[in-house]
Every structure is written in structure tokens, then in C-alpha cells.
Amino acid sequence: MKGKWSTKDELINLLKQLTTVESVVGTSKEVEMGEKIEQLLGEIEYFKEYQDKVYRIPVKNDHWNRFNVAAIYEGDPNDQKAYVLLSHFDVVGIDDFGQYKHIAFDSDRYTKQMQQLEDVSPEVAADIESREWLFGRGVMDMKAGLAIQMAVLADAIEQKKKVNLILLSTPDEERNSEGMLAAIEWLACLKESKQYQHIIGLCSEPSFTSFPGDTAKYIYTGSVGKMLPLVCAVGKETHVGEPLAGVNASWMISEVVSEMELSERFFEQSKDELVPPPTVLRLSDLKYEYNVQTPTFAYATFNVLTYTKTAQEVLTEVKKVAEECGEKMDQRLEKRYQRYYVKQKNPPISVYTYGQLKEKGIALYGQTFLDQLESISKRVYQNGGDTRDVTIALAKEVGDYFIELAPFYLVTLAPPYYPAVRLNAQEPFEARLLEEVGELQKWTEERFGEVITQKDYFPGLSDVSYGKIEDGLSVKQTLEKEMPTLSNGYDLPLDAMQKLQMPTVNIGPFGKDAHKRTERLHVPFFTDIAPQMLIRFIDQMTKK
Template sequence: MLTVNRELLESNFFELVKAPSTSGTVDENLSTATIVKQFEAMPYFQKNPKFLQCYPIPNDGFDRKVVTALVKGNGKSNKTIILMGHTDVVDVSDYGKNQDVAYEPEKLMKRLDPNSMNADARNDFESGEWIFGRGVMDMKCGVSVSIAMLEAASRNQEELSGNLLFVGVPDEENNSLGMIAASENLLELSQAHDLNYVACIDGESQFPYYPGDSNKYIYQGTLGKFVLMAYAVGKETHGGDSLTGLNANLIISELTRRIELNMDLSDSYEEEVFSPPTSLKQTDTKQHYNVKTPESAYAYYNFLTANQSPKYFFDKVKELAVQAMTDSLDKQRRETEKFFEMSNSKGSFYDWTPKVFSYSDLVEMAKEHGGQAFEEHMKGCMDEWRKQPEMDQRILAVKMMEEVYSFCPDKDPKIILFYVPPYYPHIKPTTETPEKAKANKVVEMVSDYAKKEFNEDVGVERFFTGLCDLSFVSLQNAEDVISNIMPNMPNWGFRYELPVETIKKLDLPVMNIGPYGKDAHKNTERLHKDYSFRIYPQLLAYAIKEMLKA
């Protein structure tokens, strides 16, 4: 079984943490360069430089790259295990006055005031058993252990009956463009080097299931997520004459009220039930103050999936959107009637009907009404948007939808539903192939090994709930993606796309075995030293050994 060089592991870890790599910025390239340097320092890659590669993400405005490193074993088997991890981190704004040392744990911990922390973080800080800093758990440790595992394999090739492939990807904290691009690289590498992938192992730290959860976990699959946007079109009017229009904020609020924390829109798998959807943003589209009511507003909602396809929830939301439109129109009419009654006056009513469209419905209307002018207009818009790589994908989707809508003749109040990036397909544990059944079994064996060798209770969970890039090596709802998500995501094929056929071909067994940490994305993010540097590497080595067995 492989044994990592702990001294080298820790040294590389702190060096990697020190490299700022805020997601969605050019700084991500700093961690990529650090990883390449660490591999280049290994004699194996000095002798075999072709096994260390950087692949640019296509059409990326920040010139970010996927890093791959391959260590071949004794040649007796082409079985290959992928060790993957993301190289970016969230920003450090939450560290306040300590932002300048957030990437340097030793300096940071000298400045931290334990009295400002909650009880759990304070106890961990005072124990001396934890490392605090941005990226230490999410996920520079997992990446560093994977690098150390390849270094160990490179020193013990004769003992390795198979191959190890490291894949380091940027942008996981944003839109996962790195792993989406890497899926294509994985197919290329398998063909170029005759690699038979038997498992993809991510090194994300475990996620607690409740506040104060101190348990350790490893995972057989991963939750999926999609983001559904609703764009409400009202009828603007002067704020002093509010009954003569229909406020888009009313419409979108009626829909949010029906979606927010609605357990009928939560997914489940066997006896496990997952969190219901929640709104990630809600706003109208007015850019500055005036006394007009907003003509349009939008909100986007986070959905988790474990079993059902996004289309299942899309159809349910469409029903709720009809209800929201109906109630908004009923309220407008009801309050207008009350006004006439209270003012002893008479007037007419708008005769609107509830309308709900998908984005694909909108595109068809625009093509029919706009013809070639519509196609040329959208091409011109896309040429301009290409010059703005920093534009948020959600804002881009709104802009694309609005341009399409400008060619639609129907301007009555309505709700338009569409998907926005990112989309993470779920991977539920399955025994549909011998390899996937074996991967599930090996995760259970790792748990037993942890108890036997280290007296550590490590629970086995079916789904990693923190969302991760494992989603892009297998696709269990491929046909719904093709028929429902692709035509209803404005960005698809322009600035965002999943290589559906590639992911279907990969169809890999997955697992997540990672370090022990707490408080991802918080200024108390921390990593348990002993478990993460001593025990976790041995659990990973055990999983590798078992997966490569004949």
C-alpha cells in the first residue's frame, strides 16, 4: 500500500494554500502554476515530462487551465484511478482586517481572536489541533494529498498494479468550467495512454449534517443541483396610478412564496430526504429610481436533486407559476373593484389571462416573428458579450432572454421559466455495473478499515451534500438534459455547455474520500491536522489498493 511522505505533503500543502486562487479571477492561475512546479520537482516527471500536462479551458477569458499528471504502474494492468480536486477558493472578504494573511495560516492564527468565534471554533482553535485559513479544507488539503499520493506511486511503480491520474481543475466555486472541460481531456488521455478508468475519487472535506456535527464521513455519490430562473413581465404604470398596471414584483413574489422551502419540491432517495428549494436572488430590473412601477422582475432558485430529473421539478414549477399569475391578476382586479366601490366610481378592467412560457417557447415565437432579423440581432449581441468574459452567467442569461423577448409580439403580463448555470447532475449509488458495485463496496471497506486501524468512526453516506465536480463524470438523466435543459438554458452552447455525450461515455464509478475540516466558506474555515495528514492519506491509499485489485 502506498505511503505518502508526510513532510513533503505538509510543505506542499502550505505552499499551495499560500497561492491566492479566488474563483472567477486570473489568480486561479497561481495555484495551477504552484501545482505544476510541485510535480516538476519530482524525479518521475523530470524523466517523463509528457505525463504532466496543462489543458486550457476553451474560450476562457481568464486563460485558466486543467492540470493532469499521470503515474504509470508496473504495466500489469491498465486500470486507472483518477484523483481529482479543485484548485480555486472563494474570496477572503469575510476575513475583514485579516484578509492580507488569510492564505498564510501561521500568520493568520497569530492575529485571530478566539473570543470572537463561536464556541466550537474557539475550542478547536485553543486545542492547537487545527489549522485555520482560506482553502485549508476546501480544498487545498485534498489536492495536496492527491499530489503526495502520486509522488508515493512514482517511487513505488513496481508495487502499483495500475495507474494514478491526478486532475486539478479551476472554477469549481463558480461554474465548474474546469471540470466540464476536463471531462473531454479524460477521454483524450484514456485513448492516448490506454487507460481504463475504474474510479474517480474526489478529495473534498466532509460536510456536517447539522450544526455541531463532529462526525467524519466518506461518500458513494453526490447530490446534484440546478438553478431555475423565473422572469416576470408586468405592466408598468405611474406609482400614483398603481391600479392601472400590474407590478412585476407582485408576480415574482407570488411565485417565490410558492417555491421557497416547499417540501413538495424537495427530492428524496429511498429513506433520505433533502433540502427544499430556496431563492438565491430576487430583484426587479429597474436600474435607477423613478416613480414608475417595474415592468419586469426575476428570481432564481436553487434545487437539489438525488433521484428526479430537473424536468420533473420544471413541470411542477410551471404549475405553480400559473397559480402565481392567476393570483396576481385576481388581486389586481379585486383591489380595483374595491377602489371603485370605495370611491363610488366606475371604470374598466384589464382582461389579462395567466400566461407562463418556457424559454424554448419564447425562442420559437421570436424566430417566427423576427425571422432572419432575429438571428442577425442575436449574433450581434453575442459578439458584444464575448468581449465581457467577467459577466456573471446569470446576468448573461437574463440579457439573452430579454433580447429574445424583444422579438416576441405578445407583451401581456407573463412568467418565463428557464435554467441558468451551473447545472450539477446527481450521481446516486448504483450497482448497474460491476465497477460501480465494487466502488460502493470499497467505500464501506474504507470505513471498516478506519475503525480497525485507527479506531476512527467514519460514516458512509450515499450523497456528498456539498456539491462537487464528481457530477461531471457520470450522467444519470442524460435524455432529460438533452430534451429539457439544453433548449431552456439561454447560455447553453454560448458561454456554458456540458459535453453530454462525453460524460455519457465516461460513466465512471465515483467516491469522495477527504480530510476532516469545518466551516467551509467562513472565516473560521479550518482543518484537523492529525486526521488530515496522517489518517486520511492512508484511507485513500487503502481505497486505491482495493480498487486496483483484480
């Protein structure tokens, strides 16, 4: 590499400048991080001359006034391709660092502290002993990737390469991807105004270990999708002295949690990659005081990851789970009725989607019903709730309107929604990207002796999910019906995603233990190999 941050020491120093900023997601420090990136880019001579090539893309309606940072180097105005060097600059919190939280963002001090610890796993101990690893929050996920991309941008500028590069670094990736959701519309407009035929995403998220002890390095040609189904149980109240006279909502939801947790129903496989099974993320009832009435409303949200399943398919499968749980509970109740000589039985447990009950509400109550839902949304947001809180509150309100139908399950979707994306070998340009990934693997092994494995899906969720979308109309129809906060606090730029259609390849550093106190970066791969891989990929694509 040439230009600013071209040496190993300069690249490491750049990373340390980035990690020093405590840019925990959902805090004002993300603003400080954006300003730091702007300052560092301003040290490149090109951007000193062309200050208007560095942009702030604000996050919409943001409490902290956070913004994306973008920088454009237009090395070949006649080329119909541009490459987006995509990263995020937020990090997760540091509660897991315990007594060492005060040095979590000082990678030198924290690495020295780790070298003195004895209560670590053998794998961590071996990495500490090697002296090849840098520890600290954000060093792996993903400020090392950002540092590499800034150095690659500076290298292209210094060498006056005939290539169009767009550095884009976002806040909030670790929470709702609000930065990327705002940036997508900007990118779509840029593609149109510059008349680019292709905008190619080059993300530099680190290689994630696929299993404990995994030492492989990966190139990812896509990213896993995610949905957050919400299942609500609307029970029939009763006194604890007469438990069979009602149906306990907490029991109802526990049955669904038991069936959904690590369920094989959502199994998907791509080559040797298996989508992680679903897991419960939030579980509660809404009974806040003690009394001897059984809970009437309980809910759970589930993390469901996808490769090819659509939003409608996931929703349909979750609804089927609820239906089967209801049938099992009805059978169990029938046995209890017989054992305890109960003659007055509860009705069977039904299952509805939010969209179904909303349609019923509009038909029966008209605008009054819609006004009440809007009032609920405003109140929850004003009290500091997020889109998931609003989804739960709206589901509760709709359930209350139809309490005479109890007991029943209500199934809906809460934000965020991440589409699964991957390169499509049947599409000519994306097939070309896949071909070049294969050539890069060969080159890296020949030049550095490093075996790089290609995977279809990045497993850790990423902003690249919003770069493109397939069958956007179908997705839009499902979400408009079944995601209560879509365009009600949660803005998903589906039209811009459809216009952008940005295929993405992930070429990044190697690290371990993202989101853990042992988060660490392999320094030799970071300084010597990953930047060269990214440069090689861009150069080869530019030649063809």
C-alpha cells in the same frame, strides 16, 4: 507512506506551500497555482525523468489563460483500470476575513491570530483550545485534499505499485467548473486511447458537517445536482396613480420568490439524507431610473439542488409554481377591481417557457429574430457579462417581442448545470466500489478507532458531477431548448460525459466551516488517517 511528502511534517509543509498561493477563483492567481503544482510535481524523480507525463489542459476561451494540471503514472499498462485523483485548486474570496485578510493565506499566522480572538463560538473556541486545527483560506476546501493526493501519487511511484493513477487538479470549481468541463473531454480521449474499461474517480473533498456541531466523518459515493431556474415577470405598465390599470412586475416576481424560497415541492430523500430546499440567489427589476411608472420586468434566479429529479422535471415544477402564483394574483386582482369599481380589467397572467416563446419568435419574425438574440448575446459578453447576465438579457429581449401578451411569466434555465451522480448498486462494477467502501469503513474503525459514515451525495457541489451522466439525450434535449446560453458561452460536454462514465468515491480530510473565516482543518485526521484510507482503497481495488 514512502517517498516525497510521506511524513507528517512533510505533508503539512506541502499543504502550507499550496495554501500560500492566493488562488481565488476568477483571478490570475489560479494560473500561479497551476504553475506551483507543476513545480511541486517536478520535484518527484519520476516526473523529472518523464516530464511529458505532466500536462496542461487549458480552459477554453479563458480571459486569464487558466489551465488544469494533470500527471500520469502508468504503473500497469496492461491493467484496464485507471484511477483519477481529482481535486480543485481554486478557493473562494476572503472578504469575510475582515481586518485579517492580509494573513488569510498564511495558515500559521492566521491560526495564531484565531487563538487570540475571543468573539468566536464555543465550538470554534474548543477547536482552538485543542491545538489540533489549522485555520486559513483553502486549508479545508480543498488544498488539504490535493496535498493528500500528491502524497499518495508519490507513494505509489516510490513503491512502483502496479496501478494507473492520473492526478487531475482543476481551477474554477468554486464558480462554473470551467476547468473540469475542459478536462472531461481530455479524460474521455485518454480512456479511449488507453482502452481503459473503467476510469474511477477518487475525489478528496473534505467531510462537510451535516448540521451545526456535527463531528462525523464521511465517505461520499456521489454528489448532489444543481440547477439555476430563472423566472422573469413581464408586467403591464401603468402610472402609480392608476395601479389597477396594470400589473406590477415586482409584485409578480415577489410572489414567486415567496413560494419558491425553501419550498417543499423539490423535496427529495436518499436514506437519511435530505436534499437542501431551494433558495433565491438573485432578485431584481430592470428599472434603473426613478419615475412614476410601475416596473415592467423583474426576475429571480433560484438555487435548486437535486438527487434524482431531471432538468425537465425541475423546469416543469417551477413553471407550475409560476402558474399557481399567477392564479392567486388574478384572484386578488379581481377582488381589488370590485372594491375600487374597476371595469376595464387586465388579462389573466400567463406562463411560458423560453423555448415556447423562442419558437413563436422564429415563426413570426424568422432570421431577424435570431439575429437580434445573437446581437444581444455578443453585446453583453463584450461588456463583461457572464452567462447568467446573457440569460437574463435574452429573456428580456424575448419578453419585449411579446409585450402584447403581458402580464406573463417566462421560465428558463441559467448556467451552471450540475447533474446529480451516485454509485449504482445495480451496476456490477459500481456495486464492487460500494462493497469496497464498506470494507474501508470497517478497516478504518478497526485500525484507527474512527467511525466513517457513507453518504450517497456530497452536499457541497463538486466537479465529480461531470464524470458521468445518465439519460444524456434527454438532458441535452431539455437544455438545448430551455437554456439560452448552452453552446452560447456555456459549453457542457455532454457527449464526453456519456463516453467517460466515471464513477467516483470521495475520500478526504475532515474540516469545518468551508467558505467562512473560521475555515479549518483537523490536522491529525489529515496527516494520519485520510491518506491511509485513500491508499487502502486503491490497494484493495487493485488486488481484486
